[in-house]
Amino acid sequence: MNKIANIKDVAREAGVSIATVSRVVNKLSTVKRSNKARVEAAVKKLKFRPNVSAQRLAAKRNNAIGLVVPRYADIFHSFYALQILQGVGHAVEKLKLDLLLHITSGDSFLNSSAVEGVIFSDIIGNEDQVDNVLEKGLPCVIMNYLTNDLPVTCVAIDNFNASRKAVEYLIKLGHKKIATITGELKTQAAIDRLNGYIKGLGKKKIDEKDSYVKYGDFGRDSAIKATKELLKLKNPPTAIFAASDEMAVGVVQVCMESGVSVPKDISVIGFDDNPLALRFSHVPITTMRQPLHEMAVIATEALYKIITGKAKGNKKIILQPELIERSSCLTLPTA
Amino acid sequence: MNKIANIKDVAREAGVSIATVSRVVNKLSTVKRSNKARVEAAVKKLKFRPNVSAQRLAAKRNNAIGLVVPRYADIFHSFYALQILQGVGHAVEKLKLDLLLHITSGDSFLNSSAVEGVIFSDIIGNEDQVDNVLEKGLPCVIMNYLTNDLPVTCVAIDNFNASRKAVEYLIKLGHKKIATITGELKTQAAIDRLNGYIKGLGKKKIDEKDSYVKYGDFGRDSAIKATKELLKLKNPPTAIFAASDEMAVGVVQVCMESGVSVPKDISVIGFDDNPLALRFSHVPITTMRQPLHEMAVIATEALYKIITGKAKGNKKIILQPELIERSSCLTLPTA
DNA sequence: TTGAAAGCGCTAACAA
DNA sequence: TTGTTAGCGCTTTCAA
Numbered sequence: 001m002n003k004i005a006n007i008k009d010v011a012r013e014a015g016v017s018i019a020t021v022s023r024v025v026n027k028l029s030t031v032k033r034s035n036k037a038r039v040e041a042a043v044k045k046l047k048f049r050p051n052v053s054a055q056r057l058a059a060k061r062n063n064a065i066g067l068v069v070p071r072y073a074d075i076f077h078s079f080y081a082l083q084i085l086q087g088v089g090h091a092v093e094k095l096k097l098d099l100l101l102h103i104t105s106g107d108s109f110l111n112s113s114a115v116e117g118v119i120f121s122d123i124i125g126n127e128d129q130v131d132n133v134l135e136k137g138l139p140c141v142i143m144n145y146l147t148n149d150l151p152v153t154c155v156a157i158d159n160f161n162a163s164r165k166a167v168e169y170l171i172k173l174g175h176k177k178i179a180t181i182t183g184e185l186k187t188q189a190a191i192d193r194l195n196g197y198i199k200g201l202g203k204k205k206i207d208e209k210d211s212y213v214k215y216g217d218f219g220r221d222s223a224i225k226a227t228k229e230l231l232k233l234k235n236p237p238t239a240i241f242a243a244s245d246e247m248a249v250g251v252v253q254v255c256m257e258s259g260v261s262v263p264k265d266i267s268v269i270g271f272d273d274n275p276l277a278l279r280f281s282h283v284p285i286t287t288m289r290q291p292l293h294e295m296a297v298i299a300t301e302a303l304y305k306i307i308t309g310k311a312k313g314n315k316k317i318i319l320q321p322e323l324i325e326r327s328s329c330l331t332l333p334t335a
Numbered sequence: 336m337n338k339i340a341n342i343k344d345v346a347r348e349a350g351v352s353i354a355t356v357s358r359v360v361n362k363l364s365t366v367k368r369s370n371k372a373r374v375e376a377a378v379k380k381l382k383f384r385p386n387v388s389a390q391r392l393a394a395k396r397n398n399a400i401g402l403v404v405p406r407y408a409d410i411f412h413s414f415y416a417l418q419i420l421q422g423v424g425h426a427v428e429k430l431k432l433d434l435l436l437h438i439t440s441g442d443s444f445l446n447s448s449a450v451e452g453v454i455f456s457d458i459i460g461n462e463d464q465v466d467n468v469l470e471k472g473l474p475c476v477i478m479n480y481l482t483n484d485l486p487v488t489c490v491a492i493d494n495f496n497a498s499r500k501a502v503e504y505l506i507k508l509g510h511k512k513i514a515t516i517t518g519e520l521k522t523q524a525a526i527d528r529l530n531g532y533i534k535g536l537g538k539k540k541i542d543e544k545d546s547y548v549k550y551g552d553f554g555r556d557s558a559i560k561a562t563k564e565l566l567k568l569k570n571p572p573t574a575i576f577a578a579s580d581e582m583a584v585g586v587v588q589v590c591m592e593s594g595v596s597v598p599k600d601i602s603v604i605g606f607d608d609n610p611l612a613l614r615f616s617h618v619p620i621t622t623m624r625q626p627l628h629e630m631a632v633i634a635t636e637a638l639y640k641i642i643t644g645k646a647k648g649n650k651k652i653i654l655q656p657e658l659i660e661r662s663s664c665l666t667l668p669t670a
Numbered sequence: 671t672t673g674a675a676a677g678c679g680c681t682a683a684c685a686a
Numbered sequence: 687t688t689g690t691t692a693g694c695g696c697t698t699t700c701a702a
Binding site: 006008050051052054056 | 694
Binding site: 016017018019020023030031032035054056057058059060 | 671672673674675677678679680
């Protein structure tokens with residue numbers, strides 16, 4: 001563990017002042033060619049790397065952002081979390097920011113003086129953290145949640161329109177008898193997806209007892225149960241819109257086991273484009289892809305703009321999912 | 336964005352010196368009750384939070400560790416990465432450390448002056464980073480990789496013994512005709528698991544053309560192919576050890592589809608205890624659980640010990656997987 | 671184009 | 687039990 005060189009050592013080695021070294025390190029151009037070269041040589045020779053704490057203290061900017069991830073062990077979430085992590089990680093690398101990761105159940109707070117801004121990967125279980133950050137006036141972006149109540153930038157997926165589009169796609173294929181299996185209706189996403197389905201059908205609202213609307217919880221088991229019910233109907237649907245891919249996989253499975261062919265007898269469309277679920281399906285499933293990675297990148301860039309004063313911290317950014325056509329949907333033969 | 340209070344403001348507000356404030360903040364006990372209370376009140380009133388950069392600079396410790404994660408989009412990896420992240424995140428919270436996350440394809444380097452130590456979640460694609468860190472004499476721990484060539488602490492899973500145990504378990508159940516489907520033999524894990532299988536069978540080495548050894552790649556498709564071959568054998572195995580749960584799921588699927596009952600006709604054992612795979616299996620699969628979360632916690636604690644000088648940085652820690660008995664294995668009825 | 675020097679906010683001797 | 691003060695390593699005026 002040989003002593004780490006500091007700016008003074010470099011200055012001595014190069015025969016210039018520390019100010020000059022600082023200029024070279026920070027690429028402040030106003031340095032004579034020859035001196036610049038000497039400094040660079042010294043930096044290389046001494047393996048000098050500026051001490052970030054000192055830089056941050058002196059420059060009053062610390063070039064790091066925090067990412068708060070709820071400690072929430074849901075399976076879909078693991079795919080979600082990873083996409084977010086990769087997206088933010090990627091953006092951060094490009095922006096030359098450090099990333100402070102804080103995985104929390106909500107009690108321990110992010111070290112807010114270590115960062116210039118915070119991204120919440122979701123608001124679940126972290127409402128206090130958001131308040132805490134907002135109170136400090138720290139720039140902040142919330143992902144996957146849309147609110148107009150908070151003066152904060154939000155980046156979210158348009159679940160409503162995506163679902164509407166999914167249903168409209170089925171209609172374009174000639175389907176009229178379109179069922180849905182909803183997600184956990186405690187979540188905003190599930191509600192929006194149900195409403196999108198209703199809208200896609202051109203309805204205002206749904207009859208509580210509509211036999212084409214089954215209530216699931218995003219999980220495969222709930223979809224299995226719902227699908228069995230749907231297949232038993234006197235007048236079964238020709239298409240099913242599942243509010244998650246995990247459920248779509250369950251739907252396909254039950255159909256196959258019941259001798260109902262997908263997509264010949266019944267078309268199935270999912271939501272998420274979640275490879276963790278889809279890779280276990282026999283039939284490649286058509287789905288609405290959520291741009292999670294993109295959402296994370298956009299959130300990071302938005303935060304960066306707020307930090308650098310290039311944007312106000314109250315934008316609402318809505319991302320549109322994209323229809324990924326695979327082979328679980330078929331044109332309905334006109335009878 | 337009201338001005339952030341610093342230690343001076345607090346001192347003034349409380350009517351004491353900054354040193355006293357510092358003592359209170361750092362819980363250095365040697366402060367009179369009444370003063371302590373005044374300082375705490377001032378801290379609360381001014382919402383004071385010490386500036387970490389200044390703390391780090393002054394105290395020459397920065398209380399942060401880095402975690403390097405290869406940007407590697409394999410599916411099993413996503414489960415792996417998440418377990419690691421959660422384990423490290425958890426440990427870090429307990430140790431009151433900050434976590435700097437660096438997801439990289441290998442080119443951009445972790446800001447090493449921002450951390451006191453670094454954990455590599457895997458060495459794949461990050462060999463240069465390891466060298467870089469080692470060269471600086473920065474404390475460092477490598478997970479999921481064992482090497483005696485590097486003077487560095489390693490925390491890894493004992494794939495060899497785990498596989499041996501899996502096979503021995505099958506033998507105890509009365510099985511003699513035990514097949515295996517290997518993982519991608521380019522990886523150390525797959526090789527170790529194959530060797531454990533051989534050892535479990537009490538053999539020295541395997542015949543290249545042994546019809547009970549099928550070469551897979553950890554993925555489900557390779558297992559499907561292999562299982563079909565295994566079932567076609569004149570003398571088919573009564574048990575199959577798959578080197579990953581994803582493959583085990585494929586094995587079970589093919590068996591079921593071929594009218595071979597698991598576990599009645601054939602016993603299946605997997606490896607990983609990967610819920611992402613297992614939740615898609617009809618039969619609950621017996622498997623060897625890799626203690627990934629634990630590995631991450633241990634790695635973090637080990638790093639902490641190295642940083643605080645309580646341990647040397649060259650330990651090799653080997654973790655034993657655990658047999659998770661579910662219902663894919665059955666005692667072989669003695670003929 | 672350079673260097674001297676004043677901080678940045680804090681910790682940790684040291685003295686009182 | 688407290689306060690004074692000298693740094694920590696760097697950035698950034700300001701003057702030269």
